[in-house]
Amino acid sequence: MTFSTLAMDLDYKKELMDDLDRFLKRRKFYKRMGKAWKRGYLLYGPPGTGKSSLIAAMANYLKFDIYDLELTRLTSNSDLRSLLLSTTNRSILVIEDIDCSVDLELQDRQKADGNPQRDNELTLSGLLNFIDGLWSISEDARIIVFTTNHKDRLDPALLRPGRMDMHIHMSYCTPCGFKQLASNYLGLCNHGLFGEIEALIKEVDVTPAEVAEELLKRDNADMALEGLKIFLKGKKMEANARREEVDGQEEDRKVKRG
Known part of the structure; x- marks a missing residue:
């Protein structure tokens, strides 16, 4: 899949391509600011609206590798750390159906309510901190893409800029x-x-x-x-x-x- 064959509104397509181009040109900017050279995208909308196709088009456009992270297969923060360390620079990390992959929000809420949290549990804070921390030492561009059918179910900590910088609504066919x-x-x-x-x-x-x-x-x-x-x-x-x-x-x- 490429942007030229992607069945997506032309204005949205151009906006995303411009954003990707701008991101790739800002290596010195990120270094000067002391920030990880990364960009986060949220693709949300009903099933069948082309979220996976858009990810493929992004990877082809940038010539980036794709890593599909299945959170349901992870049992601990250490597993997550090992997987993230194995990814290469100039890559796209994809976490599909983030709202239902694991009950991260519930686990964090339990921790906040005083329920003791075991070190081997996978948490929302662990996911975000590992990505921010490990990628901050990377010398090349990295992108993370979250997908969901239900944006309203996501924790606000995920939706903020710096985590999901650009929200892209994948609509019904036009x-x-x-x-x-x-x-x-x-x-x-x-x-x-x-x-x-x-x-x-x-x-x-x-x-x-x-x-x-x-x-x-x-x-x-x-x-x-x-x-x-x-x-x-x-x-x-x-x-x-x-x-x-x-x-x-x-x-x-x-x-x-x-």
Whole structure:
């Protein structure tokens, strides 16, 4: 995956690429400030919106290695330290689904409430301190990327600048994203069905992964787009039915209260 083939809003894509370029040019700045040459990104949004694809595009753009850290496999802060020491410079450390990987927030809360904390427990403070401390002695650029489907569940200590410097909302598919997917999968830049499909995409919540799956179902481009159109119309009907059901339940509650 590259930025040129990534199904992402063009403005967001340019903003991120500019941020990465600026980060790489600031080696002397970070050294002068006495700060670790690192940058943190939070990718948040519903499943299937392209978070993993964006990480791959970032790595290809920067020519960085990727390390995928599975917190659920760690049992202690010492395990975490060993893994972080094994990573190379000019790398991206990825921690996916940070909100559900381990119950770090609960462990820290227990510690704050006076519950004794064993040294071998993995904690949120341990995660953040190790990253800050170990990477502060690095002489080259490092990036850490967190992903989550639920940004509201994250501890504020993680969200602040210095930890997650840039927050990137991975949204449902947009007309721009659809056009990129149509180019990637069908080799099309325009088609008679584009206008109708783009209008439907504006009305329903559909992920880039769902759109890509529909485009993959048929070898013929016309049939693939027709199938996508039918799929989007079905999602629109389902959304309208759910909305009518909710409105009906609300009316029933009003009647009962009356």
